[in-house]
Amino acid sequence: MAAHEQPALSIVIPCYNEAEVLPLLRERLTQALDKLRLTWEVVLVDDGSGDTTFAQLTAAHRADARFKAVALSRNFGHQAAICAGLAHATGDAVAIMDADLQDPPEILGSCLEKLRGGFDVVYAVRRKRKENILLRCAYAIFYRLLKSIAEIEIPLDSGDFCVVNRNVADVLRRMPERNVFLRGLRAWSGFRQTGLEYERAARAAGETKYPFRKLLRLALDGVFAFSTAPLRLATYLGFTVVLAALGTGLFIVSWRLAGFSFMGHTAHELPGWTAVVGAALFFGGVQLLILGILGEYLARIYAEVKQRPRWVVRETLGVTPAPDAPSAGLKP
């Protein structure tokens, strides 16, 4: 492949402290990709790793120039790292996958086949997961909840692992949002999409880089970026509470006026402490919850308004960003 030529396939891989798995990844990728008999490049994004990840990426690039790298100035997070990779990937088709080999590179061939068959997006659907049961339940509930409230159709159990053609890659690359939930944006982009089932392997080496805190943040980004249903919750809850309050009010008035005994007491004995405290706590809770939801949107609006770059590049190996690369990325 001449230097100016675009490869047929780019693979974008975010890496955060993945030194342990990189040798394995290189080997599996080279083997699987060479079998495809096409030109390829792998754009590895070092998301501010503190281990020897970048040294390994440098060695990989020296040994085989098809391995390219973008090093970010610090840890910007998985989704931002993918966006940085997309900004530098030049292939006619672009694949996104994790570094830990949970997404087998061997199925890229079947994905490309589907692209050739006329699809623009082929996303991988996890048939089986190897994570623990609690996490699996949490994932299942989250995807179903998101599907029920999201304004667009986000396919169930599809992660970021996908292959898209140049059109879609450009749409994703130019997306100006700061709170990125890529699997949602991919569905949002439209075009002809199809899923491909695969069995998700366990992480090949090293430990997860997604502590619960980051996972929760991603899930919240997904919900708040693709649904305003939580905002409507306030309206519905408000209605319900007003109706309940009206009913209670009517009851109390008739209780007092008619003077009948309820739970062994008449209204005149005013035994209502528990009820009053209970109601105060309940409404306090409802208000905090609604405030919190407003806050979630507000924080995201704030992040968008600040227009800070989504990532900053420290150095690159073998890549130059596309001329119209997003305003979101900064290169010193």
Ligand code: UDP
């Ligand atoms: N990752 C990243 N930045 C982060 C966290 C994770 O680039 O801040 C990368 C990580 O190197 C891996 C991918 O995102 O390639 C998915 O992370 P991981 O496999 O640890 O997540 P899990 O599969 O456990 O949910």
Ligand code: MG
């Ligand atoms: Mg993983």
